[in-house]
Amino acid sequence: MSPDKPETFPGGGGYRLLLGNEAIAQGLYEAGCRVAAAYPGTPSTEVLQSLVSYGADDLHLEWSVNEKVALEVSAAASYTGLRSVAVMKQVGLNVALDPLMSLAYTGVVGGMIVVVADDPGPHSSQTEQDTRLLAMTAGIPLLDPSTPEEAREMVHVGYQISEKYRIPVILRPVLRICHARAPIPPPTPREAGPEPKFVKDVNRWAATPRHRFTLHRELNEKTLRMLADPEMDKLYTFMCGEKGDGSFAVLASSVVAAYAADVLGEMGLADEIPLLAARFQWPLNVELIQNLLGKGRRVLILEETGQFMEILLRDRFKVSGRWDGLVPSQGELTPDIVTEALERMLVSTGAKITLEVPPCEPGSPVLEKDKGQPSPPTLCAGCPHRSSFWALKKVMPDGIYTGDIGCYTLGIELNAVDTVLCMGASVSQAAGFYWAYRQASETPPPIAAVIGDSTFYHAGIPALLNAVQQGAAFVLMILDNDTTAMTGCQPTPGSGVLADGGVGRKIPLEDVVKGCGVRDLRITDPCDSQDILEAVEEAAALASEGEMAVVISRSPCVLNMKERQGPVPTIDMELCNECGICTDSFGCPAIRSGDEGFMIVNGLCPGCGICVHVCPSGAIKAGKDG
Amino acid sequence: MPASYDIVLAGRGGQGVIFLSRIIGKAALEQGLGVRTTETHGMAMRGGSVQCFVRLGSGLGPLFREGAASLLMVLHPAETASGLSFLSDKGHVIINAPPGFDPPGIRGIHGVHLVDADLMARKAGDNRSANLALLGAAVSLLDGFPLEARSVERAISDSGSGEAARKNLEVFRMGIGI
Numbered sequence: 001m002s003p004d005k006p007e008t009f010p011g012g013g014g015y016r017l018l019l020g021n022e023a024i025a026q027g028l029y030e031a032g033c034r035v036a037a038a039y040p041g042t043p044s045t046e047v048l049q050s051l052v053s054y055g056a057d058d059l060h061l062e063w064s065v066n067e068k069v070a071l072e073v074s075a076a077a078s079y080t081g082l083r084s085v086a087v088m089k090q091v092g093l094n095v096a097l098d099p100l101m102s103l104a105y106t107g108v109v110g111g112m113i114v115v116v117a118d119d120p121g122p123h124s125s126q127t128e129q130d131t132r133l134l135a136m137t138a139g140i141p142l143l144d145p146s147t148p149e150e151a152r153e154m155v156h157v158g159y160q161i162s163e164k165y166r167i168p169v170i171l172r173p174v175l176r177i178c179h180a181r182a183p184i185p186p187p188t189p190r191e192a193g194p195e196p197k198f199v200k201d202v203n204r205w206a207a208t209p210r211h212r213f214t215l216h217r218e219l220n221e222k223t224l225r226m227l228a229d230p231e232m233d234k235l236y237t238f239m240c241g242e243k244g245d246g247s248f249a250v251l252a253s254s255v256v257a258a259y260a261a262d263v264l265g266e267m268g269l270a271d272e273i274p275l276l277a278a279r280f281q282w283p284l285n286v287e288l289i290q291n292l293l294g295k296g297r298r299v300l301i302l303e304e305t306g307q308f309m310e311i312l313l314r315d316r317f318k319v320s321g322r323w324d325g326l327v328p329s330q331g332e333l334t335p336d337i338v339t340e341a342l343e344r345m346l347v348s349t350g351a352k353i354t355l356e357v358p359p360c361e362p363g364s365p366v367l368e369k370d371k372g373q374p375s376p377p378t379l380c381a382g383c384p385h386r387s388s389f390w391a392l393k394k395v396m397p398d399g400i401y402t403g404d405i406g407c408y409t410l411g412i413e414l415n416a417v418d419t420v421l422c423m424g425a426s427v428s429q430a431a432g433f434y435w436a437y438r439q440a441s442e443t444p445p446p447i448a449a450v451i452g453d454s455t456f457y458h459a460g461i462p463a464l465l466n467a468v469q470q471g472a473a474f475v476l477m478i479l480d481n482d483t484t485a486m487t488g489c490q491p492t493p494g495s496g497v498l499a500d501g502g503v504g505r506k507i508p509l510e511d512v513v514k515g516c517g518v519r520d521l522r523i524t525d526p527c528d529s530q531d532i533l534e535a536v537e538e539a540a541a542l543a544s545e546g547e548m549a550v551v552i553s554r555s556p557c558v559l560n561m562k563e564r565q566g567p568v569p570t571i572d573m574e575l576c577n578e579c580g581i582c583t584d585s586f587g588c589p590a591i592r593s594g595d596e597g598f599m600i601v602n603g604l605c606p607g608c609g610i611c612v613h614v615c616p617s618g619a620i621k622a623g624k625d626g
Numbered sequence: 627m628p629a630s631y632d633i634v635l636a637g638r639g640g641q642g643v644i645f646l647s648r649i650i651g652k653a654a655l656e657q658g659l660g661v662r663t664t665e666t667h668g669m670a671m672r673g674g675s676v677q678c679f680v681r682l683g684s685g686l687g688p689l690f691r692e693g694a695a696s697l698l699m700v701l702h703p704a705e706t707a708s709g710l711s712f713l714s715d716k717g718h719v720i721i722n723a724p725p726g727f728d729p730p731g732i733r734g735i736h737g738v739h740l741v742d743a744d745l746m747a748r749k750a751g752d753n754r755s756a757n758l759a760l761l762g763a764a765v766s767l768l769d770g771f772p773l774e775a776r777s778v779e780r781a782i783s784d785s786g787s788g789e790a791a792r793k794n795l796e797v798f799r800m801g802i803g804i
Contacts, residue, residue, distance in 0.1 A: 017651040017661065123666055147686055180664040180688035181648070183655055239686075258687035265629070265684075266691075335691045374708060375638055377674030589673055603753055 014186035018050075020148035020177040023184045024115060025050035027155025031111070032191035033085050035060045035077035037070035039458065040487035041089030042124035043178035044117035048087055049488070052500050056190065061499040063490050066423075066458040067092035071099045071114065075168070078112035079205065080196035083159055087115040090131050091422070095459070097134065100168070104138045105215040106204055107166040107222075110193070111159030114140075118174045118254075120304040120332045126405075126422060128330060130306030131172045135282045139219050141226060142170040142282040143235070146257040148182040150279065157235070165222045172281070174304050176255040176332070223283045233288055235280035240264055246272040247349035248320075249293040250342070251309055252302040253278045259335045260302050263342060273342075284312050300326065300345045304333055320345060379410050381590035382565055382606035384555035385479050387526040389416035390586055390614060392448050392477065395536040399446035399475075400433050402426040404460075406452040407486045408479055414587050417450065424459025426451045430474045431467040446540060447474035453509055454484040454492040461512060464550075468517040473546045475539045480509055481557040489559055513550050523552045527565065529613035558606060566607035567623030573597045575619035586614045630660075630683035631772050632690045636709035637701030637757075639673045645785075646699070646757040647678040652781035653773045654682050664688035675705055679712075682772050697768065699760045700729075701743075707731035718768055720760050739767055746800040752790070755797040758782065762801020775802060 018026065024047050028036065038048040040063065052061055060077075064070035067088040074086035088096060093116050100114065119125040135142035143158055145151040151173050158169040203211045226232055239261040241249075250273060252260045257277040264270045276292055278284065290313070293299055301310045301321035307329075310321040320326045326341050327333065345351075379386050385408045392401065393416050403409055403417030404426035411417040419429055430449035437444035451460050456478050464476065484490040491497035496506030513521055520542050524535035532553060539549035558565075571591075576598055582591045583598070588611055590604035600611075600620075612620045633650065637643040647663045654661040662681045679689055695712040700721040706729040713719065718737030721729055725740055732738050743759035765775050782794045 015655055017648065017655055017663075176664055176688055179666070180662060181651055182662050182688075183660070255687055259689065262685050262687050263691070335687060335689050335694075339691055374675035375673065375702075375704070377639065380673070 015183040016186070017181050018148060018184040019046055020145075020151045020173050020180050020182070021046035021117075022050040023148040023152040023182070024155055024171070024173065025054070026184060026187050027152040028085055028113075029054045029056060029059075029190060030188045031156050031159050032083055032193040033113075034058060034082040034110075034193055034196075035074055035084040036087070037062050037064045037073040037085075038087035039064055039067045039070055039092055040454075040484050040490045041067075041092050041117075042487055043119055043173075043175045044087055044089045044092070044115065045487045045490070046178070047115055048499060049490075054187075063484075063499045065493060067096040068099060071096040071103075074112060074114075075099060075103050075108065077196070078108040078110045078168070080110065080198045081194045082110040082196050083112070083193055084110060085113045085115060088117070089125065090116055090118045090129050091125055091127060092116070093131060093134060094129075095423070097138075100134075100140065101138050103168055104140050104219055105212055106207065107215075107218070108162060108168055109166065109199075111162040112168040113155060113158045113162065114168055114170045116170055116172050117178050118172055118305065120174055120176075123175055126420075128305040130304070130308060131170060132281045132308045133306055135170050135172075136308075139223060140168055140170055140282070141165070141280070142172055144172050144253045144279055144281045145177055146239075146253070146255055146277055146279065148177055148180055149184060151177050152184060154279070161226070161232075165226060167219075167222055172254070174254045180255070227283050227285055227287075232280050232285065236276060236278050236285065236288055236292060238292075239275045239277050240270040241272060241274040244272045244274045246274070247351040248298040248300055248345055249274040249276065250300045250302060251276050251278060251289060251293065251313075253281055253309065254304050256302045256304055256333045256338065259333070259338045260342075263335055263339050267339075267342070269342075278309060281308065284309060286312055286314065289313070290315075298345075298349055300341060302327065302333060302338060302341065305330075320348075376413065377410060378413060378587060378589050379407060380558050381588055381604045382558040382561075382608040383407070384481060384526040384553070384558070384608070385411070386414070386586065386588065387529060387532060387608070387610045388450070388477060388479055388553040389414045390610070391526070391529070391532045391536045392416055392450070392475075393585070394533065395540050396446040396448055396475070399448050400430075402429045402433065402447070402449045404449075404451040404455050405486075406455050406479075406484075408450060408452055411450065414585065422459075423455055424451070424463050427456075427460045427463035427467060427476060430476065431463070431470065431472040434472045434474055435470075444473075446544065448540075449474060449476045451476070451478055452485075453478060453480040453482065453494055454490075456509070457493045457512070461516060464513070464518070465516040468548050471546075473543050473548055475536070475543045476548065476550045477536070477539075478509060478513070478550065478552045480552050480554040481560075482554075483557050483560060485557045485559060489557060509552055513552070518548055518550050520547050520549045521552065522550075523554055526553045526555050527608055527610065529610055558608075561606065564607045566609050568600055568602055568605045568607050569609060569612050569620050569623045571598050571600060572619045572621055575617050576615075577617050577619075579616065582611050582615055582620065586611060630681045630685045630690070631697075631770075632685075632695040632712075633680040633682070633697045633699065634695045634709040634712045635678040635680065635699050635701070636705040637676055638705065639676050641676070641701045642754050642757045643676045643678050643701055646701075646761060647680050649758070649761065649778065649781045649785060650680050650682075650773065652784060653777040656777040656780055657772070657774065659772060660684055662686075662688040675708060677709060697764060697771070699764065701757055701760065703727060703729050710735075720763050720767070722756055722760055737768075739763060741801065741804060743797075743801065746797050749800070750793045750796045752793040752797070755794045758794050758798040759801035762798040763804055766802045766804065
């Protein structure tokens, strides 16, 4: 574990360079997980994807419709004695929190792990929420790995804890575990498990409030027993400086413990400053930690993303971290931030340590003017969503556009998304805007909600049912590209494909929409600019008359197209007046403006041809086949 | 000599930045070197800026401090400045750019190497393999670069179908040949 003793990995030893998520999948395969359910979400998606690749016959895998469903499917499998897993990102746990809170009381039989990927940064999420706080709220044990290797090992540890205490266990890899690659030893043989057998126990599995009181007491007793279990003590280990007599100690968890080990090594302090990694975060063994670190010694807490250990350690006057400003309260804790916190701690404790190796100095200061803005993500060239947004803006230029979670959040760049709250909120917020204006006896402005197919199945259905039943009227555009594109093209209920590529029942979007009580539905092809314009015009007219109008804008994701859509258009610079609509308002990345006017980049353009209709000057000409 | 050889890869979504980090990692594994990498997915893709971090040798965390990197490999010249703060004062920069290109922000760095990787990739008939020309250049140009051509070639052959791997190998060798 010591950072100054590099391990070597013999090339022939069967080691594989795996993502943390893939390492977790390997652990699940090895441990004999029999039911795995997930909803895709960065940074958690690769766990289930990778688990598919093992091709285990005795394993049910599914992309569930949402995280709540995934957790419930997984829980019932565990009731029968099988090992199971539910996988989600941290905001997905918000959706699944209802069953999780209750499951903490009922407990489980077979080992059950809930993998929840946190996203400090945040890099791909609405919030930086810290799953440890939800684990504490629910009373569910939480394991916090520092490396991909540990993440795999903790799958095994997690199942043992889960079965010993009959409680689900959360495994919380942060983004820099999920999306870090490290050498992982070859898989061990898959463990055999019991045959499924559900033993009825109505006072547990269907407990009424009276029995819930008993179950709550049982949960509290489990927590105390876990704290007294010497097996759990093994999850608190020194990464360096165990015998160090430095003026302070470091308590860290998640990938931040690995950074702290690296930085202390680079600073030459690995022998002086003790670094304790706490991999068992809930219930946190505060007594053990204080004994290991030495009572009376000051402690720097390094943890992502919230205040957790910092709050739980009792002696506030000895603890430094976020509360006294040594550690920032938002964003990733990078090695640079860890270094700065350690340096400030050294200064404030008056440590008499001469650094063996001075901190790194950046090689060349980059001038502010040279830094430039990072290139923002954009909808792909040829993405059918671009055309859908273009039609909406053309027909409803003064509309309120409620957006949702997916690639099409990038409609922000096209000024076609005004709100993004969470999964499914485009539909309910459109209704909310409608009622806000209606209750004031005003004519509501044109309102359009835009949601992708996968997100609609996930959380849009109850919102639409509600809006229709209440009598709200707006345009709902469902972007149906037959996939969950943002996370790497997982199937949706509408695709009729299962997680392992097998054939599943196809549930067409239009059937669901009609089932929600919608009377006015039109299906359009966004790659036919006339067709989509007409569809949006009709829908907008109906909505203004007080009817809910749904447009399904259906075209496959450009990432899934094997062939070009058509020939590459050309720009006639004689006709072009350089208005910039094609590059800015339409925002196609395959169209560039330069010293010689506008041009279409051959290698980037898949030939969707929509720009031909978007150009108000008629300067973009349809390409010729061949 | 630092305990680890740290590399930053900077480019844009779709350029194969992550693929390049995997080839480097596999080649390191082949040589028995410790390796850790990290990358950004999801919203960071779709043509947006992408950075990958690679630590060869020791190290438990996949990220490193500013000023620590021995090498910055730039797949898209506009991304040069984004990775510079991670470079050490003895570090090298290899940029995918035609000769004579003057990327912003690199004044004062002694080890700047321009490699027309896009051109090499076009010659091989696969625009997306430009990343491997930069790796070839690193193998041939840099003293102390820990990876050997043989292990990189095995990593490339091991990653991808016959035709794609063949083109990738061809571009890697063009990069070595400069």
